[in-house]
Amino acid sequence: MQVTCIFLIQNADFLRTMNTASLDPYDLALLTALQADGRSTHQQLAERVHLSPSQVGRRLAKLEADGVITGYRVNLSPQALGLGVLVFISVKLAHHGDTIIERFREEILLLEEVQECYSVAGEADYLVRVVVPDLPTLAEFTMKRLMRVPGVESVRSNIVLTALKREGPLPLSHLR
Numbered sequence: 001m002q003v004t005c006i007f008l009i010q011n012a013d014f015l016r017t018m019n020t021a022s023l024d025p026y027d028l029a030l031l032t033a034l035q036a037d038g039r040s041t042h043q044q045l046a047e048r049v050h051l052s053p054s055q056v057g058r059r060l061a062k063l064e065a066d067g068v069i070t071g072y073r074v075n076l077s078p079q080a081l082g083l084g085v086l087v088f089i090s091v092k093l094a095h096h097g098d099t100i101i102e103r104f105r106e107e108i109l110l111l112e113e114v115q116e117c118y119s120v121a122g123e124a125d126y127l128v129r130v131v132v133p134d135l136p137t138l139a140e141f142t143m144k145r146l147m148r149v150p151g152v153e154s155v156r157s158n159i160v161l162t163a164l165k166r167e168g169p170l171p172l173s174h175l176r
Contacts, residue, residue, distance in 0.1 A: 023068070026051060028172050030059055031068070035169035038072055075167065083131040085138055086160040090124035093151045100151035107149040113141055124156070135159075 023031075029049040033040060042053040042060075049056070063069045078086065093100060108117050108128070116129040128146075132138045138157070146155060 022066070023175055025176070026055075027059060027063060027068075028175055030056065030063070031172060032169070034069070078131050082133050085132045085134055086163070087130050087132070087138060088158045088160070089128045089130055089142070089146065090156040090158075091126040091128055091146070091152055092123070092154045092156075093125045094153040095151070096125070103150045104152070111141075111145060113145075 026049055030045060033045055033048045037044075040048070042056045045051075045056045045060075046053045051059070060069065078084070093104060104126070108114055108126075113130045113132055114128055115131055118127045119125065120127045130138070130141065132141055138159075142155060142157065146152065
């Protein structure tokens with residue numbers, strides 16, 4: 001299981017200097033097609049974007065080398081696997097020293113129920129996406145595991161009732 005933890009980038013200049021101009025319309029078409037169906041073969045992609053399969057392969061290799069494509073994965077159905085409760089938990093730390101932040105990061109990476117963890121600005125310090133089988137398991141996870149992570153002062157849970165949109169493709173229109 002992979003857990004994604006994203007921490008605040010201290011240098012905003014890094015974001016401004018990222019080079020996205022190297023993506024041409026064929027690259028954008030490939031990315032759009034892959035987001036719709038990640039199992040597409042080079043032949044299928046070639047037909048969709050009007051390139052040869054070998055050109056598709058070279059472009060995909062470059063997009064991977066440039067870090068635009070960061071990996072491939074299978075999306076599993078949480079409900080089919082008995083994970084019926086999705087919850088977003090806001091976590092507030094007692095204080096913000098380097099040691100406590102690093103310890104929080106280390107501990108959160110060990111919790112398999114945690115699917116994503118983001119450092120955020122606002123009332124909370126972190127926003128954590130968690131999946132569990134049921135509400136009693138959520139209560140146990142929160143009280144006996146999450147609340148015992150060093151430095152955690154408080155948590156606030158928002159249980160998802162209905163997912164209107166999940167794991168949508170990244171918007172690429174700003175690159176056209």
